[in-house]
Amino acid sequence: EAQVTQNPRYLITVTGKKLTVTCSQNMNHEYMSWYRQDPGLGLRQIYYSMNVEVTDKGDVPEGYKVSRKEKRNFPLILESPSPNQTSLYFCASSSLRTETYEQYFGPGTRLTVT
């Protein structure tokens, strides 16, 4: 089954404790991205990647890191989480070969930073 998986689905952590949210897709998609969703603000892009070893900042990259060492994986790293990073996070992927760039989303990771 074609899918995007994220782990963990729920995470409660404390300020400053480094964490990683994993994202993996099995569709051989070139493009992967991370979004955060906050009430009233919609989806805001954090980082995106066009292919292995190619990453770029989105609209709200501060406080986040990403890496793309393999095509299927695109982890999101919070080196020193702060309470304003409490949010619902989504990973998404799409093929760059179809020219429609339909996005496939993961199930989401709800992060709470206390």
Add this chain to the structure above:
Amino acid sequence: SQQGEEDPQALSIQEGENATMNCSYKTSINNLQWYRQNSGRGLVHLILIRSNEREKHSGRLRVTLDTSKKSSSLLITASRAADTASYFCATLQGGGSYIPTFGRGTSLIVHP
């Protein structure tokens, strides 16, 4: 930056009624996509309309695009309680962009 803006922000209707939500955008686009999000879940692609198309249908969904007004509408006919969700438009800007820009969404509640 958010290109698409959905209207209304919230819509409440009875089962069997039609639901219409609109999306306006600012710059020229390559295509426009509509997504659905059930509460707290990931977005799911519903339908795509290209800039050279004016109308598209998929089951109970009808999408229109007016590039002169930079707007699109999504019509859900004969709505069901299971249609309760948030609906987002996403635009792919012209000039070869591959990064979709999402609006803030319309929250639809369909009462049984």
